[in-house]
Amino acid sequence: MLKVEGLHKSYHMGATEVKVLKGVDLAVKKGEFVAIIGASGSGKSTLLHIMGALDRPDKGAVEFEKRDMSRFGAGELNRFRNDAVGFVFQFYHLLDELNVLENVYLPAMAGKSIAGWFARRKAAKNRATQLLTQLGLAERARHKPYQLSGGERQRVAIGRALMNEPRLLLADEPTGNLDSSTGNGILDVLERFNETGQTIVMVTHDDRIANRAGRTVMLADGKIMD
């Protein structure tokens, strides 16, 4: 499904160039649950962002379903982010102005014109409600993010990421901001979705969390270590 080859990425910190990725190669098969583990600053999040088209590599190729993403135009990249991939961030990143239900169906709204949204509104709301029920948040649909606990917020973020039924779910330290038992709950949710066929790539610095994934790869010194 996803193939990364010879990926390089560097950042400038003042006058200094920091090489974060130095030729990363990685392949993810459909239905896999892959954990990328590495120390803080090893480039895990950068790799995840490039795989999700939130950032561009300096060199190398990312292929998604055998299509070279470097050839995607701006519109295609936006569509890719909207319906092919879903993001779960460490800090949930929910919109404070929207309630839980609205946060979950936001990607469905974003992918539609006004007319398109009115035509699909009911179906989208049903899908969002169904996801919230699966995530145990049916009662919280009308609550605002600030009224939820950290674990609940992360589950809302997972619901949002899965709203448009993406082929790939990218999770960046999804339990990094949660206590151990809440984090395990989130991993249970991810495992459950993976069992239904959802492809997941998760980034973490914690071995125990990485072990919940089907496959673990280590990122060190800007490269994947076997």
Add this chain to the structure above:
Amino acid sequence: MYKITLAIRYLLKRRITYFAVVAVALCVFIVLVVMTVMAGLVGDFKEKNHLFAGDCVVATESLVGFSYYEEFVETLEKADFVEAISPAVKSYGLIGPQGSGSIGVEIMGIDPAMHSRVTGFGRTLDYHKTDVSKAFEPAYDPNLIGCVLGKDLLYQRDSYGTYTIGDGPGRAGYSVSCFPLTPKGATAGTKTDMVNTKTFYHSDNSVSGLARVDGSMIYLPFEWAQKLCGMTNPNRANAIHIKFKPDVRLQDGCDKVASLWQSFREGKTGDKQAFLLDTVTVRSWKDYRRSSIAPMEKEQTVMTVMFGFVGITTVFIVFVVSYMIISHKSKDIGILKSIGASNCDIIQLFSGFAFLVGLLGSGIGLFTGWLFLEKINEIEDWLFGHFGFQLWDRTIYAIGDIPKKIQLEVVVTIFLSAIIACLVGALLPSWQAARQKPVETLQVNQL
């Protein structure tokens, strides 16, 4: 759809946006009130000038006047675009109650019935509105030769702009003195005949609403004005006021009159008094009264420019508020981009927010402005009654109520300007927001 939803939520949930809305509302309120009052004053002033002069005026500034006016009047009477014509004598003289001192006045000799068909003269009278032809017949003795006095020559307005006068003109004679001039401009008389003096009796008052006219004009019967000014033998006049038929455009009518005048003047080449025609011009009422209207129009332009600066202030306020909102919403921009929002979507979102600020602000401003204008005269009366404050002193200025008629084009212009100002104010912050990279805004150290 999410852009509209989020723009509305940003508007409602962020208290700082209320300041932007209030700022826009205040600007719109001020501009609407000032522009309405100013446009009302200018429009009213123009209308009064139009009523004073008719549509087109063939006139000379020379006090000598011009000959052959009767022939040109006959020519005009045959023209299909002319509805009415009124020749007039215009000069200067001295008047005073019999046996007392004199004051300088402007003299206008007219046939009241003809002049009323061309101008609004009849409507300016106090006592002869229904039978203007008898404007120069004093009610107390129709056999006397009357005169119509500009009302401000006789009476003063009170603080509310109303004249306190009796039931009718009192039996008062006014001696009017003029210096008769020959066609060449020399004084027609010598020694004791240097000045022509005649007593006229007060038959009516005229209130044109033009302070200068009402404070210095005395209307006399046309023939008597000619005699006083030495404009007989040959007969001369200073102006011919013309009213066009309703379907004739002002400029078209003036062009036709100018063409007729040109032909008429060419036909008189070589005649004895032809040289008097050289100073005659054909002008629309706007040009004829330009010296009166232009300062008002200039004031209106200055006000418009000043309120243009108010508009710039609005742009700046919206810019600052948008900038603050957007700088607090960089995380949202990252989130939206991560779910597929484009740069254009981000610009649309924040432009939509600015549009809503403009819509709400201008809506509130227009509504409160309308409400204020509806009650503006009552408010002024209350302020005058309690604090002695008036927008302008009615004893000095010939203005009655404060104009409050809102013009649709002014409302539309202000409304659109406010919204455009808001969009302009939000343009740069929106563009900067759209350029933000999601990976930067979503970084842990950005939170």
